[in-house]
Amino acid sequence: MAAVVDNSGEAVEAAKNNDLEVETTKSESKEFNVQNLVDMFTKLNPLAKEFFPSYFHHNQTKKSDNFNQVPVKQSAGNENFSNKRGRNNVNQGRRRLNGRAFRAQRDDSIRRTVYVSDIDQTITEEQLAGLFSNCGQVVDCRVCGDPHSVLRFAFVEFADEQGARAALSLDGTMLGFYPVRVLPSKTAILPVNPTFLPRSENEREMCTRTVYCTNIDKKVSQTEMKSFFESTCGEVSRLRLLGDQVHSTRIAFVEFAMAESAIIALNCSGLVLGTQAIRVSPSKTPVRPRVTRPTLR
Template sequence: MATMQAQPPLVPQAATPIGGASQFGSASLYVGDLDHFVTETQLFEIFSRVGVVLSVRVCKDLITKRSLGYAYVNYNSPQDATRAFELLNYTPINGKPVRIMFSDRDPSIRKSGTGNIFIQNLDRSIDNKALYDTFSAFGPIFFCKVAIDRNGQSKGHGFVQFEQESSAQNVIEKVNGMLLCDKQVYVGPFIRSQEREKDSGSSRFNNVFVKNLSEITTDKDLRKIFGVHGIISSAVIMTDADGKSKCFGFVNFDRPEDAAKAVEALNGTTFNDQEWYVGRAQRKLEREAELKAKFEQDRKARLERCQAVNLYLKNLDDAIDDEKLRDLFSEFGTITSCKVMKDPQGQSKGSGFVAFSSSDEATRAVSEMNGKMIASKPLYVAPAQTKEERRARLQVQFAQLHSPVGVGAAVPTSLPGFHAGAPGIGQQVIYGQPPHGLIPSQPAGYGHH
């Protein structure tokens, strides 16, 4: 099978005049990425060199009066605005290149997503100007931006919105999979966050992710294999700086139905002795959210399993150590761990834990050992609780202890920790692992020995 041929780098070309003013008839410019210390007077002086400026407004926070990092410049004519866009876009002001767009009072065009593309795997050296210079060769650009982090460093992806949908489609067809600054880029249609969230739980998706590819698998192989299931707009295998396959890639279908069919048919199949994973392509945040949810689910399952077999003991005699504790409970089943809690001086705290291999063994141990006299002290045995459960139980107990009970008032018997018929109104039967010093270390009703 032929290896993937490295394509020539996409060479940035000179910017072509934008048609924004003629299309929108706008004489107003949006100036973004401003240094927070740029003033309206400073902007007026700079933009007046190009044409007659009617007004300048730096947008500020209502409370702090600090610049929000963008401003609006209004010219006398659309021609002056166009000239300012062509001459001043990405010009450094206070050492920071500004990003200029035509200000359109009707945001529907911008929000519609028409002509909007997403570029991934950008070299970190590519800034807004380099991105604009590269893609403006395909048509007039309405919006262009490289995503940056809090430190001003590129995140490796960006967005370009063309005035014409045909320009965007042309870019996707010709640039997707090409090399830009020696890095193979992915170019596809931009999908708004609302649409991604809406479709995240459904089968409506166009972009397919495939991994576990053989190093000899090429873009053409992907196109041939996936093309059986529908019309493909792009198919690319991601490569490193040396052009070596990263063994994963993306296939973009024209129709969501075809993408879903491809996932169902190809996921788990074997090619070149490699079992493929094929699924819906996801953004990083979405993948992280799913992994976090799965981790929490697994953690809760582990805690439930642990609680079912792990027992908490207290009111232990000081003479009982780990070995004696194991001897006491070994008759009920296989013990996986056994520990008497000790203070820094090595003295027993009178509490400990015993874990069994099954929940049935633990249940039997609780039934037969709780309240049993061990070395003249009644032993307390109960399923171990998590910190959250102990805190919730203690809060209920604490609130009940401090609530006045009038003569003849009904004593709630359904609350956790209260035992009907115990000596005294509100007498508690405490179980779990209370923090040291908050509640007596022995169960209520048992005397100290």
């Protein structure tokens, strides 16, 4: 009976030893697994793509690819497109510069110009320019309005601002039968197309024999207009009648055979031709003969 008890005690002791070994093995296994995890984590790269969202990795890949890759020559289409954009930018820059230059030039011209009103109908542009010649060099002088009205006005442009400032002191000066009013101008004189200006002494002489006629009735023909001036002023050597579909009236350049005839023609301003009262002023441009092109056979 005692032997049986002893054996049972040994069995219990053996069972305890086995449980201890199992617990030891489990604890060692746990320690082993944790150490393995530590080792694994220490070997991981924190910059690896697994640690970043997919969209971030996608963008970074594009940037890195663009950075690391060797530049590839653009295709012909892309190259033309980029060149076109470059040319457009250059053209826009030039247009902006040209616009600023034009405005600066216009503003400078306005500062050098005075506005003159209440001009006597007997006063010519040459006489008006002579009045202001003592103030400075007169670059241009334009008399506007009906030549038979005292409401005529003019713009006088000087070579510098000092001349324009000095011209203001002539306000109230008697010129003809009326005192003229002189004020700073708010507009610049529209320049004449330089290609139309006289190029030689011969063309300057042609200008003295030429008048500029405006407000011409569209129904008036070139033959009727020539007959009108020849019956009143003298022989007409050349006449250029111009017009378009936009304006309700036409204009003309009339060149006479004699300079005296052109002076007489200035007195025709205000006379009715057709249904309109024409306006006549000295011409700054000659009437050049038309260039006939040879016909191809």
